[in-house]
Every structure is written in structure tokens, then in C-alpha cells.
Amino acid sequence: xxxLSEGLGYGIVLxxxxxxxxxxxxxxxxxxxxxxxxxxxxxxxxAGRSVKTGLVASAVVSSWTWAATLLQSSSVAYKYxxxxxxxxxxxxxxxxxxxxxxxxxxxxxxxxxHTFLEIISIRYDRKAxxxxxxxxxxxxxxxxxxxxxxxxxVVTALTGMNTIAACFLLPLGVIIYxxxxxxxxxxxxxxxxxxxxxxxxxxxxxTAYTTSDLIGSxxxxxxxxxxxxxxxxxxxxxxxxxxxxxxxxxxxxxxxNLCSNFGTVFIDNAYWQRAIAASPHSTxxxxxxxxxxxxxxxxxxxxxxxxxxxALESNERFPTYPDRILPSDxxxxxxxxxxxxxxxxxxxxxxxxxxxFMAVTSAASAELIAVSSVCxxxxxxxxxxxxxxxxxxxxxxxxxxxxxGIIMGVLAVILKEIGIDLGYLYMxxxxxxxxAVLPVTFSLLWKKQNVVAACVAPxxxxxxxxxxWLACAKIYSGEITLATTGTDQAMLxxxxxxxxxxxxxxxxISLVKPDNYTFEGTRSLKxxxxxxxxxxxxxxxxxxxxxxxxxKEEITTLQVASSKEDDLKFDQEEDAKLAKSARFxxxxxxxxxxxxxxxxxLPMFFSNYVFSRDFYTGWVVLSIVWAIASTIAVTIYPIxxxxxxxxxxxxxxxxxxxSRSSTNAV
Ligand SMILES: NC(N)=O
Numbered sequence: 001x002x003x004l005s006e007g008l009g010y011g012i013v014l015x016x017x018x019x020x021x022x023x024x025x026x027x028x029x030x031x032x033x034x035x036x037x038x039x040x041x042x043x044x045x046x047a048g049r050s051v052k053t054g055l056v057a058s059a060v061v062s063s064w065t066w067a068a069t070l071l072q073s074s075s076v077a078y079k080y081x082x083x084x085x086x087x088x089x090x091x092x093x094x095x096x097x098x099x100x101x102x103x104x105x106x107x108x109x110x111x112x113x114h115t116f117l118e119i120i121s122i123r124y125d126r127k128a129x130x131x132x133x134x135x136x137x138x139x140x141x142x143x144x145x146x147x148x149x150x151x152x153x154v155v156t157a158l159t160g161m162n163t164i165a166a167c168f169l170l171p172l173g174v175i176i177y178x179x180x181x182x183x184x185x186x187x188x189x190x191x192x193x194x195x196x197x198x199x200x201x202x203x204x205x206x207t208a209y210t211t212s213d214l215i216g217s218x219x220x221x222x223x224x225x226x227x228x229x230x231x232x233x234x235x236x237x238x239x240x241x242x243x244x245x246x247x248x249x250x251x252x253x254x255x256x257n258l259c260s261n262f263g264t265v266f267i268d269n270a271y272w273q274r275a276i277a278a279s280p281h282s283t284x285x286x287x288x289x290x291x292x293x294x295x296x297x298x299x300x301x302x303x304x305x306x307x308x309x310x311a312l313e314s315n316e317r318f319p320t321y322p323d324r325i326l327p328s329d330x331x332x333x334x335x336x337x338x339x340x341x342x343x344x345x346x347x348x349x350x351x352x353x354x355x356x357f358m359a360v361t362s363a364a365s366a367e368l369i370a371v372s373s374v375c376x377x378x379x380x381x382x383x384x385x386x387x388x389x390x391x392x393x394x395x396x397x398x399x400x401x402x403x404x405g406i407i408m409g410v411l412a413v414i415l416k417e418i419g420i421d422l423g424y425l426y427m428x429x430x431x432x433x434x435x436a437v438l439p440v441t442f443s444l445l446w447k448k449q450n451v452v453a454a455c456v457a458p459x460x461x462x463x464x465x466x467x468x469w470l471a472c473a474k475i476y477s478g479e480i481t482l483a484t485t486g487t488d489q490a491m492l493x494x495x496x497x498x499x500x501x502x503x504x505x506x507x508x509i510s511l512v513k514p515d516n517y518t519f520e521g522t523r524s525l526k527x528x529x530x531x532x533x534x535x536x537x538x539x540x541x542x543x544x545x546x547x548x549x550x551x552k553e554e555i556t557t558l559q560v561a562s563s564k565e566d567d568l569k570f571d572q573e574e575d576a577k578l579a580k581s582a583r584f585x586x587x588x589x590x591x592x593x594x595x596x597x598x599x600x601x602l603p604m605f606f607s608n609y610v611f612s613r614d615f616y617t618g619w620v621v622l623s624i625v626w627a628i629a630s631t632i633a634v635t636i637y638p639i640x641x642x643x644x645x646x647x648x649x650x651x652x653x654x655x656x657x658x659s660r661s662s663t664n665a666v
Contacts, residue, residue: 009159017173024177034652054638060290062190063366067150071333073298077306081242083250085302091257096291103275148412224311260430331423431494435461438503461502469494
């Protein structure tokens with residue numbers, strides 16, 4: 001289906017990447033010059049801990065919008081009908097909503113953290129730190145490889161560009177701007193990516209449901225879906241219909257999705273970093289707005305492209321006509337590109353390429369800076385150079401950004417050569433990482449989790465999940481192969497086992513000898529100055545301390561102090577406000593989760609309701625209205641919130657240009 005030229009493929013991937021890197025670099029320079037932002041390690045890796053609600057929400061949406069969000073959601077729509085987009089969206093947005101609870105606890109209990117692993121290190125010991133370091137990096141590796149695996153498959157399918165070249169060229173521009181600007185640059189880039197993604201989602205939706213000569217209305221789509229169900233009814237759906245939530249395979253996918261995505265939010269330092277960068281009072285709102293806004297991306301896009309693929313594949317304008325899309329191509333994520341080409345021809349292919357490019361690069365930048373801070377703070381500063389200055393930390397983080405950028409590409413190529421595709425990896429990730437979800441959550445929310453539980457639960461849970469996954473493949477299919485381990489049944493067993501066993505093991509071990517942690521240690525963690533290392537007792541002193549070797553051992557990385565005034569500390573009144581935010585996060589994210597995964601879908605599942613034409617029209621209108629509301633929340637709201645800073649930048653540029661022209665005139 002390579003309907004675009006290879007040259008255009010290189011043009012978009014390489015050209016866009018470099019142009020974007022150039023724009024981001026200029027924006028970072030402008031921020032430094034006109035907003036007085038400093039290049040300190042705290043600024044580079046924590047964005048000054050003052051980012052406002054809208055921008056954090058936009059960054060959460062952007063880093064949570066993977067290639068899979070766009071491709072896999074359309075694949076499950078194609079396979080299971082309208083339940084696929086719903087379960088993709090609900091099964092992966094509740095984690096972001098629930099993460100608001102951890103985000104605000106991080107602010108309250110460790111306001112000066114750089115990574116979530118620092119909390120583990122302070123609360124427990126080196127062994128626990130190693131365990132969570134392993135899960136954290138494994139998460140980053142899986143997510144990064146998955147981004148490039150999905151992205152490169154689409155680029156190759158649409159342009160014929162070499163897949164290996166795509167794996168290495170897609171992250172190139174990202175590496176450049178992340179190197180230059182750090183976390184703050186990724187926030188600005190995330191924002192621009194989110195704008196483009198939301199606009200393209202709306203473009204596809206309005207095209208399919210209002211202007212397309214092939215579909216053009218929800219009513220016509222309804223008719224086409226009924227014809228498709230008559231030709232190839234869906235196994236496990238009520239009456240074989242595409243127009244029902246009563247889909248057993250859809251529900252199974254929903255549960256797998258729910259379990260596997262907890263790990264990729266809770267164990268991925270990228271989401272902790274956004275919480276760290278957020279201003280304390282923005283944190284909860286940002287994750288709630290981010291989660292609800294993100295819901296619209298897979299829901300609206302897959303209700304458009306995934307569903308259009310079912311409706312249009314019997315039309316000669318569909319790229320695979322007269323055949324259906326091959327199962328291997330469905331798993332590789334090629335449903336959405338096929339539908340986009342059927343709807344908009346070459347323009348559709350370019351729009352999908354752009355969409356994928358934006359999703360892959362913004363999520364990749366989040367992964368790069370997340371790995372960079374983990375390696376800098378939890379490897380280099382923790383075990384190699386505890387006395388590192390801010391400047392040294394920045395140098396290390398630069399090296400990690402560049403190194404991991406290359407490693408990402410290598411990993412994606414290796415997985416492709418093994419034969420692992422986007423769909424397989426998407427369902428597998430939870431089996432490998434979700435056993436650490438509840439132990440991480442307990443580390444911040446439960447004073448009784450002891451160190452043994454923190455070490456044993458994630459690893460023990462991983463053994464249980466892998467055993468359950470492989471045993472189910474063997475029992476269900478009779479052998480263990482790539483194909484049998486990729487079945488929904490095996491993945492469901494592995495994902496459920498991971499999430500549940502990690503929590504269960506931790507609770508049992510902790511209750512045998514409960515800890516009683518007060519979080520005083522995590523609260524006293526300090527920030528880093530860029531060139532001064534001080535002992536914990538020297539906060540009031542401005543003198544640098546000369547440390548001899550034995551002393552060095554005792555001063556752990558986590559006690560390296562900074563100038564006192566930079567550290568975040570909350571007085572009683574402020575503490576009370578944060579406690580109120582924490583309560584709000586718990587009940588609001590709890591209610592939203594119950595609605596999104598129980599109250600909304602389950603009555604529709606158990607009632608075997610098949611959508612009427614009017615109901616389907618209402619469903620489509622809801623998806624479009626949700627996408628418009630999300631667009632306002634994550635594209636217009638951040639600009640409104642930052643209007644003062646934008647005004648200062650424009651005044652600064654104007655002043656700079658006019659002073660230059662008057663100097664030239666003299
Ligand atoms: N971010 C996801 N799960 O699409």
C-alpha cells in the first residue's frame with residue numbers, strides 16, 4: 001500500500017524532525033533570554049517545579065499518546081466493532097486519572113524528588129532501589145521500542161521507506177531538542193504535538209462523518225456496518241454485530257488493557273516527572289484534565305478510522321480491496337492507515353504519517369528525558385559519583401539522552417527481526433511490569449509496606465505472571481510459540497496475574513512485620529545546586545565542604561543539599577491545602593474510574609444491547625464533542641494560562657528588535 005513516495009517518507013521523518021528540533025531550540029533560547037530561565041540541573045530535569053495545569057495536562061496527553069494509541073485502538077475497533085475504541089480509551093485513561101493520587105502524594109511527601117526511585121531509595125534500601133530501577137528501565141525500554149516498532153511499520157507501509165532507517169531516523173530530531181532543552185523543552189514540544197494530533201483527529205472525524213462521499217454521515221456508517229456484519233459476523237459479539245458493547249473479545253481486551261497500562265503509567269518515570277515539574281496546586285487538576293482529554297484520542301480516532309475500515313473495505317477505493325486486511329497487518333497497526341487512505345487518498349496518508357510522527361516523537365522525548373533522569377540521579381549520582389555537581393549531572397543526562405536515543409532504535413530493530421509486532425508487545429508489557437504497580441503505590445500511600453515486601457513482591461509477581469502467561473498458552477493452545485503466547489487468553493492470564501500477585505505478595509509480607517514509616521526522610525530530600533555540594537548539616541552555611549573519602553561514603557546522594565531557598569517546603573496552611581487536593585484526587589479519580597470501567601460499559605455489555613441508528617448517531621456525536629472539549633482543554637487553556645509569560649516574551653522580542661534597529665540606525 002506504499003502510496004506515497006519513499007522521498008516523501010524521508011522528507012517527513014527527517015525533514016520534519018530537524019525542522020522541529022530547530023523550532024524547539026529557538027523556543028528554548030527565547031525562554032532563557034526573555035523569561036530569565038536558567039540552565040541548572042533542576043531546571044533541566046524538573047522544569048523548575050512550577051509548570052501550570054494546562055501545560056502539564058497537555059504534556060501528559062502527549063506522552064501518553066503512543067503509536068499504539070492511534071494504531072492499536074483502530075485495530076481493536078476493526079476486530080471487535082464499537083466496543084474496541086471504548087475499551088482502549090477507558091482501559092488506558094483511568095490509570096492517568098488515578099495517578100493524580102500518587103502525583104499529589106509525591107508533592108506532599110517528597111516535594112524535591114527528581115525521580116520516583118529516589119523515594120524508594122530513601123524509604124527502603126539499596127536492594128529495593130535496584131529492584132525498582134530494573135522495572136523502571138524495563139518499562140522505558142518496552143515503551144520506547146513499541147513506539148518505534150509501531151511508527152516504523154506505518155512509515156514503511158505508507159512510503160516504502162526502509163524500516164530500520166525509520167527506527168533510527170524517527171527519534172533523531174527529538175534527541176536534538178531534548179538534549180538542548182531538557183524537560184522544559186519537552187513540555188513545549190509536547191504542547192505543539194498535542195495541537196497537531198487533536199486537529200488531525202478532528203479532521204478525520206469530520207471527514208468520515210460529515211463530508212466523505214463514501215460515508216458522510218453516522219447513518220450511512222451504520223448501514224455499512226450492518227452490511228459488514230452480515231458478510232463477516234464478529235465472533236463473540238451479540239448477533240455478530242459491530243454495533244454492540246456486548247463483545248466478549250472486546251471485554252477481554254478491555255481487561256488486558258486495564259491491567260497492562262497501570263505499569264506503563266505508575267512505573268514509568270515520565271509520568272512522575274510531569275508531577276515533579278507541575279506546580280503543587282496544578283498537579284491533581286493536570287492529571288484529571290489530562291486523563292479525560294486523552295480519552296478522546298483513541299475513542300474518537302478509532303470510532304472514526306477503525307470503524308471506517310470495516311465499513312469501507314468492500315469498496316474498491318480501500319487499499320486492500322477486494323481482500324480484508326491481513327491479521328498480521330491488523331496486529332502491526334495498519335488498519336488506521338488503510339482507512340485514512342480510503343477516506344482521503346494521498347492526503348489521508350500524509351495526515352496519518354504526520355499523526356504518527358507527532359505521537360512517536362513526543363512520547364519518545366518523554367521517555368528519553370525520563371531515562372536520562374533515572375540514569376543521572378539513580379545510577380550516576382546514587383552509585384558512581386554521589387558528590388556530583390549540577391553541571392556534572394547535566395553532562396551525564398546529555399550523554400544518556402543521546403545514548404538511549406540510539407538504543408531505542410536498536411531495540412525496535414531487534415524486536416522486529418524476532419517477529420514481535422506492536423499488538424503483541426502492547427499486550428505483553430503488563431505481564432512484564434505490572435507486578436511492580438501496587439508495591440510502588442504502597443511505597444507512597446501505605447506506611448506498613450516493609451522493605452522485604454518492596455523487594456520480593458515485584459520480582460515474585462513477575463515470576464507468577466510469566467508462569468501464568470506461559471502455562472495458559474500451553475494449556476489453551478497445546479504448545480508455547482510466539483503465536484500461542486500472543487493469544488488474548490494467555491495475555492489476559494499473564495496481565496491479571498502480574499497486577500494481582502504483586503499487590504498480594506506485598507500485603508502478606510508486610511502484615512507479617514508491618515513497617516511504620518513516617519515519610520520524614522523523603523520530606524527532607526534536597527534539590528541540587530549546580531556547582532556546590534553541601535553536607536546535610538550545612539544548609540545554613542554557604543561554605544563548600546571538603547569531603548574526605550570515608551566521609552564521602554556516608555553522604556548518600558540523597559543528602560546532597562542545595563541552597564535552602566530553592567527547596568520546596570510547605571507550611572501548615574500550604575500542607576492543609578495539599579491535603580485537600582489529595583482528598584479531591586482520591587474521590588474524583590475513584591468516581592471517574594468506576595464510571596468509565598463499570599457503570600458505563602457493563603450494563604451495555606450484560607444487556608446485549610445492539611445500537612439503534614439514533615443511538616449510534618448519539619455515540620458518534622459524543623465522541624466528536626469529547627474531542628472538541630479535549631482540544632480546548634489541552635490546546636487553548638494552556639495558552640490562556642500562560643498569557644502573561646507569552647506577553648513578556650513578545651514584549652522582550654519587540655524591545656530587542658527595536659533596540660537593534662535603533663543601534664543599526666546610529
Ligand atoms: N498510551 C496508550 N496505552 O495508548
